[in-house]
Amino acid sequence: MSDPYETTEQHLERLLRRALNSFDLPDNTVERLGTALAHSSSLHSSHHSSVLHRETYRHTYLLSDGTALSLWELVHGGPRSATDPRTRTEPDLRHHELYDDEADAHVAAARLTGSFGEVPVFGDDGPQADLEILTVLMAAPPAPLPRMYAPDNSADHARRVLRRAENGDGPGEETARLLRAAFAHHITQVFGRQCRVDGRNAGFTLYEHAFLLLDGSETSLWEVEHTATPDGRHMCEVYGDEDTARGAMESRTRIC
Numbered sequence: 001m002s003d004p005y006e007t008t009e010q011h012l013e014r015l016l017r018r019a020l021n022s023f024d025l026p027d028n029t030v031e032r033l034g035t036a037l038a039h040s041s042s043l044h045s046s047h048h049s050s051v052l053h054r055e056t057y058r059h060t061y062l063l064s065d066g067t068a069l070s071l072w073e074l075v076h077g078g079p080r081s082a083t084d085p086r087t088r089t090e091p092d093l094r095h096h097e098l099y100d101d102e103a104d105a106h107v108a109a110a111r112l113t114g115s116f117g118e119v120p121v122f123g124d125d126g127p128q129a130d131l132e133i134l135t136v137l138m139a140a141p142p143a144p145l146p147r148m149y150a151p152d153n154s155a156d157h158a159r160r161v162l163r164r165a166e167n168g169d170g171p172g173e174e175t176a177r178l179l180r181a182a183f184a185h186h187i188t189q190v191f192g193r194q195c196r197v198d199g200r201n202a203g204f205t206l207y208e209h210a211f212l213l214l215d216g217s218e219t220s221l222w223e224v225e226h227t228a229t230p231d232g233r234h235m236c237e238v239y240g241d242e243d244t245a246r247g248a249m250e251s252r253t254r255i256c
Contacts, residue, residue, distance in 0.1 A: 008039045008061065015073060016047075019098040026156055026163070029100045032069055036061040044072070045109070053077055053094070054112050062123065067135055071098055072105035076112050098236070101157055103150070103187050110189055111205055111225055111234075149184035149212045158182050161209055161221050165238035171221065175240060178219065182211040190242075202228040204249050208242070228252040 006014075012033055016022045039061045047054040054076040061069050077094035099105040158179035162171065191206035209221040222245035224237040239245040 008036050011039055011059075012036060012061070015071065015096075015098060018096045020072070020095055021097050024160065025098060025100055026160075029069070032063055033061060035064040036069075037064055038062045040049060047109075052112060054109060056109055065227075069100070071100055072101075073098055074101055074105055074108050101152065103152070103185075104160070105155070107187055107189075107207060109198070149186050149210075151184040154182040154211055155180050156184040157185055158209070158221065161223060161238060164236045166235055167237040167239075170238045171240045175221075178213070179211060179221075182212045183214055184212040186210045202226060202232075202252075204228070206245055206249065224248055226252060
């Protein structure tokens with residue numbers, strides 16, 4: 001992952017250049033990283049199977065003000081390609097994503113391993129199977145475990161969740177304004193399944209982003225991640241309540 005002769009500036013530039021989502025990093029984070037004096041990288045977690053190779057790296061930077069800042073890099077791709085006999089190297093077909101929030105990196109990794117790659121594929125057995133999918137989608141979830149709120153730049157986390165939403169019927173400015181008072185949050189994966197949509201596999205995952213506000217109240221954003229898109233790309237939708245989020249997933253599966 002690292003070149004021992006690479007300067008911290010070169011290392012950071014390389015990370016930002018290859019990350020697919022580097023534009024999503026907060027401006028304040030990028031500005032602080034511009035003062036980095038030294039860095040270290042370590043493997044945080046990994047997952048390897050016949051269909052997916054996924055690794056998460058932690059890159060920690062020492063800043064000029066004496067504080068430290070970490071970036072979490074998610075590297076993933078399919079099975080490793082055969083070695084090119086001309087160069088004796090493997091072509092790099094991996095994708096890179098960067099996060100400044102460990103929880104966001106965890107959610108992204110779970111999307112790849114727990115929800116989209118290693119669960120049974122439903123919808124191959126006709127209308128009865130499709131009906132079972134809809135039943136599961138709309139079923140009430142089991143009683144949740146107590147939330148363990150983490151005060152970790154939660155207002156900015158809420159802003160990023162809302163910003164990546166691609167649906168036009170999501171929470172509006174009133175919700176965005178309310179979440180500016182969030183000082184702690186907790187992420188829970190509520191649902192994850194694959195099914196057949198328009199003759200191909202599509203993954204659905206539902207996350208609850210629960211926020212604790214300064215006045216002691218709680219509120220949540222419900223994020224649907226799926227690949228039920230015409231070109232199979234990953235898409236995020238965000239809703240203000242669980243029923244609407246589950247209804248959106250149900251409507252997506254009706255074309256199965």
